[in-house]
Amino acid sequence: MDELSDIYDSIVARRIADALLQRTMNFCIRKRRSFESLHSLRWRLLTGLLPTDVQLNNFSEKWSSCTQKCMTRWRTMNEDLNNRAPDDSKKGEVVKRKARFEEFDSSSEEVDDVTIENPLLPKNGSFYALRYRLNKLCSIIALDVDRIHWDIPLFELRTTRDALLKILSVYCVQHSCEYKQGMHEVAAFVFYLTHNDATILEHLRNERGWGHASLPNIFAPICPVEGVVAVAYYIFDAIMTESGVNLSFLYFSASDGQTDGITAATHNVQGRLLLKLDAQLHKQINTVYKITPTLYLMRWLRLLFLREFTLEQCADLWDVFLSERFVTPAEDYHLENSVVTLFAAVMLLNIKANIMKGYNEAIEKVMRYPSVGQISFLIQEAVLQLERVKHCLGRYFVVEDAVHVEEEQLFGVDSDRRVSSVITESSVRGMQQNIGALEFVVTMDEQCGTSTKSSLGKAVNTVNSNGYYDVIADGAYPK
Amino acid sequence: MEDMNLTFKVVIVGDSGVGKSNLMTRYTADEFSQDTPATIGVEFMTKSIKIEGRDAKVQIWDTAGQERFRAISRSIYHGAKGAMLVYDITNQTSFDSISTWLQELRAFVPATCSIFLIGNKCDLEHLRVIKKEVADRFARENGLSFLETSALEKTNVDKAFEWLAKSVYDHVVAPVDSAATGKRPPLNAGAAAKKPVNLSPSNSNQPAGKASGGCC
Numbered sequence: 001m002d003e004l005s006d007i008y009d010s011i012v013a014r015r016i017a018d019a020l021l022q023r024t025m026n027f028c029i030r031k032r033r034s035f036e037s038l039h040s041l042r043w044r045l046l047t048g049l050l051p052t053d054v055q056l057n058n059f060s061e062k063w064s065s066c067t068q069k070c071m072t073r074w075r076t077m078n079e080d081l082n083n084r085a086p087d088d089s090k091k092g093e094v095v096k097r098k099a100r101f102e103e104f105d106s107s108s109e110e111v112d113d114v115t116i117e118n119p120l121l122p123k124n125g126s127f128y129a130l131r132y133r134l135n136k137l138c139s140i141i142a143l144d145v146d147r148i149h150w151d152i153p154l155f156e157l158r159t160t161r162d163a164l165l166k167i168l169s170v171y172c173v174q175h176s177c178e179y180k181q182g183m184h185e186v187a188a189f190v191f192y193l194t195h196n197d198a199t200i201l202e203h204l205r206n207e208r209g210w211g212h213a214s215l216p217n218i219f220a221p222i223c224p225v226e227g228v229v230a231v232a233y234y235i236f237d238a239i240m241t242e243s244g245v246n247l248s249f250l251y252f253s254a255s256d257g258q259t260d261g262i263t264a265a266t267h268n269v270q271g272r273l274l275l276k277l278d279a280q281l282h283k284q285i286n287t288v289y290k291i292t293p294t295l296y297l298m299r300w301l302r303l304l305f306l307r308e309f310t311l312e313q314c315a316d317l318w319d320v321f322l323s324e325r326f327v328t329p330a331e332d333y334h335l336e337n338s339v340v341t342l343f344a345a346v347m348l349l350n351i352k353a354n355i356m357k358g359y360n361e362a363i364e365k366v367m368r369y370p371s372v373g374q375i376s377f378l379i380q381e382a383v384l385q386l387e388r389v390k391h392c393l394g395r396y397f398v399v400e401d402a403v404h405v406e407e408e409q410l411f412g413v414d415s416d417r418r419v420s421s422v423i424t425e426s427s428v429r430g431m432q433q434n435i436g437a438l439e440f441v442v443t444m445d446e447q448c449g450t451s452t453k454s455s456l457g458k459a460v461n462t463v464n465s466n467g468y469y470d471v472i473a474d475g476a477y478p479k
Numbered sequence: 480m481e482d483m484n485l486t487f488k489v490v491i492v493g494d495s496g497v498g499k500s501n502l503m504t505r506y507t508a509d510e511f512s513q514d515t516p517a518t519i520g521v522e523f524m525t526k527s528i529k530i531e532g533r534d535a536k537v538q539i540w541d542t543a544g545q546e547r548f549r550a551i552s553r554s555i556y557h558g559a560k561g562a563m564l565v566y567d568i569t570n571q572t573s574f575d576s577i578s579t580w581l582q583e584l585r586a587f588v589p590a591t592c593s594i595f596l597i598g599n600k601c602d603l604e605h606l607r608v609i610k611k612e613v614a615d616r617f618a619r620e621n622g623l624s625f626l627e628t629s630a631l632e633k634t635n636v637d638k639a640f641e642w643l644a645k646s647v648y649d650h651v652v653a654p655v656d657s658a659a660t661g662k663r664p665p666l667n668a669g670a671a672a673k674k675p676v677n678l679s680p681s682n683s684n685q686p687a688g689k690a691s692g693g694c695c
Contacts, residue, residue: 140545143496149514181495181545182519292554298520307519360525360538367523 003038004215011059016052020045021327024319025383025396027376039315040194040235041223046322047238050222064221067231074230077170081134134169137179141168144184150311154195155188163229164188167236174237180251182302187236189306193315194232198225242330245321249335250302265336266297273345277385281352289359296366300344308347308369317343320379320393327392339393343382350378485535487647488558489640490588492580493565494573495544498599501630502565503541506640511630518543521555528641530648537644556587560651561643565597566614568627569606574598574614581621593646595624597639602629 003023010019024042044050049070054062145164148155155161167187172179201223204216223231238244240251249261270293275282285291299307304321306314324339335341348355351370355362372378376399387394491499500518504510507524522541527534540555556562564580566573577596584594596618598609611627618625624642628635 140495144517147514147516149516181517181543184517185519295521295554302519363523364525367521 003036003041004219007041007219008215011054011056014055016045016054017326020052021323021393021396022398024323025393026398027316027379028398034312035193035196035315036200037315037319038197038200038223039319040190040197040231041219042319043190043193043235043238043244043322044231046319046326047235047243049234049238049243060218060222067222067224067227070234071224071227071230074170074233077174078166081170081173134173137172138165138169141165141179141184144181145188148185148188150188150192152192154192160191160195163232164191166229167191167233170233171237171240175240175248177248177252180302182299183240183251185303185306186239186247187232189311189314190236190239191228191232192311194223194235195228198223198228198231239322242333245304245325245338245340246333246335247302247304250298261336262298262301263294265301265341266293268336269293269297269301269341269344270348273341273385274348277345277349278352281349281355284356285348285362289362291359291362291366295363297344300347300369301340304340305343309372309375313372313375317375317379320383323396324386324393328390332390339382339386342385343378346378346381346385349381485530485533485648485652486538487535487560487644488538488540489561489563489643489647490540490542490555490559490584491563491565492542492584493544493563493597494567494570494576494580497544497565497567497570497573498630499544499563499565500541502563502597502599502628502636502639503539505630505633505636507539509633511633517545526640528644530644531653535644535648537640552583552587556584559588559592560647562588562592562594563597563639563643564594564623565599566609567600568598568609568614569600569603571608574609577617581623591650593624593643593650594622595626595639595643595646596621598625598627599630601627601634602632 006019006023007016010016013019020042023037024046041050045052050063050066142161142165145161145168148161148164164184164187168179168183171177171183171187201216201220202225205214205220240246240248250265251262253260270285270291271282274285304314305317309317320343321338321340325333347369348366350372351365354365354370380397380399383393383397386392491503493499495517500515500522501511503522503524504512504515507526518541520543524539524541526537526539528537529535540559542555562584564577564584566577568574581594584592588594596614598611598614601607614627615625617623624646626635626639626642628639630636
């Protein structure tokens with residue numbers, strides 16, 4: 001398949017990272033790959049779970065080895081947890097059982113008497129205290145996991161729910177933190193894509209009987225069906241921590257107790273970032289309506305927009321979020337000031353017309369964001385804004401190319417669509433590739449130079465995605 | 480005098496999983512779903528109603544049951560004229576949490592806010608762990624109105640919201656109307672803070688015990 005071929009080609013050419021970013025930021029051919037982009041594999045590369053400094057002669061071994069380590073460590077963590085908190089269902093002599101029961105009562109009382117901010121503290125002596133708290137944690141998580149449906153048969157399986165329960169409870173134990181609502185959907189989305197990718201590779205491997213040299217055979221051990229839970233756990237852990245976008249910043253206060261990530265991030269979106277995009281809209285929301293940003297942005301940000309867009313759109317969106325993290329030094333990355341928050345501000349701009357109608361209309365639209373046909377245009381705007389602050393992703397971003405547009409026209413796709421920026425999609429390598437990138441940078445500079453606030457404001461007064469696109473093309477960007 | 484269109488803000492609070500979201504969707508859209516996902520942050524729905532012959536709109540804010548999040552609590556509760564404290568009659572813990580939720584409500588809502596205690600899932604009688612009498616006593620001791628509902632079977636759902644809207648009207652709107660027309664406010668204004676008071680003569684014949692009516 002295309003993604004495997006592209007990965008393999010980039011390994012041969014020794015430009016894995018560059019090619020990866022070009023794929024994550026390429027929205028020309030998005031439709032062709034959809035869920036076949038192997039997002040979980042991309043994310044492991046972008047978060048460092050898989051190294052990008054591999055070569056043709058060792059990549060298979062290294063990546064398979066990393067995968068095996070994930071699976072081994074996952075098994076070890078679960079065994080450690082079971083050893084520290086033995087299951088009540090273990091059988092024993094009657095007398096011993098009674099003794100344990102009495103001890104449990106005592107532990108339970110002790111636990112109830114103490115207000116615990118952190119429900120899972122391994123150091124509290126009794127196995128039964130830990131078991132009690134683990135059971136409590138699991139029952140809270142199960143309540144939410146059992147409420148995930150997404151119209152996907154995978155989530156009706158007991159094995160899936162058990163997997164999610166394990167991923168979330170192990171994460172909470174490992175990081176000594178609470179479970180917070182919302183984490184369950186982040187984990188579910190990661191699990192879904194990891195499972196999807198492993199399934200795709202399994203099917204490909206079974207379909208082609210070409211022998212051991214085929215790509216599916218090479219990549220199957222890197223995305224093994226039996227390792228889905230382990231790999232999903234590590235991707236989830238990475239996304240929640242600083243290996244990824246540090247999403248835990250939005251769920252938990254900093255250790256100093258003063259920094260509240262969700263408040264800082266939400267106020268930044270509706271405050272400084274929105275002000276830069278559109279002063280009128282900023283004033284309307286903050287001064288006229290006095291909408292507290294946390295009301296709606298808490299869900300937008302904590303779930304990384306899973307409730308606002310389709311799963312397919314979110315997969316592409318998270319590619320972009322993790323790409324920014326990948327190209328940004330750890331000390332320079334701040335979630336509250338990232339392409340994630342910029343994207344949220346652009347979302348507000350996108351529904352400006354509805355927001356300006358009145359308070360009730362504004363609240364309804366931010367609470368139930370209208371579906372977007374082409375998310376790439378919102379991403380483009382966010383990346384453009386990001387590029388003005390730091391040059392990191394703009395040179396990789398592509399929306400449409402002439403060839404693609406022609407293809408769509410041949411098949412009767414909307415002929416009114418226009419090209420907002422033309423970059424020839426090139427398979428050349430080395431100098432030619434660099435020349436192509438430079439051309440894109442020049443084009444980007446021109447776009448930045450010619451766009452004005454009024455043009456942007458006018459552009460987003462149109463609500464539907466086609467209108468949004470057309471007006472942008474007409475008013476804001478040279479053809 | 481205020482505009483003719485009244486808008487009431489009502490908040491629904493209670494532990495996670497007691498059925499807050501389904502109460503809201505059952506009342507506003509007559510929809511119940513076994514697939515309702517966990518509420519993250521807050522959900523918002525409105526319903527247009529008539530009360531005392533006037534057009535009114537109820538803004539319902541459905542909250543996340545797990546989140547104790549001060550920054551968002553303030554804005555959710557701000558301006559709320561009615562509140563529903565919801566517990567699950569099959570879940571002892573959810574009832575035990577009611578006093579904590581009430582304490583949080585009292586900290587943020589105006590003193591005139593009408594608060595209802597709602598025991599949901601009354602269709603699960605065979606799994607009941609909270610006796611109606613226990614909840615009714617708690618309600619009386621804390622100045623709350625009490626009703627048992629089933630969002631699943633749509634039992635008492637409309638009644639709960641309509642009573643809440645009526646109570647809000649009587650506490651907040653009617654006194655303003657009375658002042659505007661020169662009438663003296665009722666002498667038992669202090670007591671009104673504890674219990675809903677029906678100023679309309681047409682409702683005076685309703686038995687007081689009705690407030691604690693459950694499933695029939």
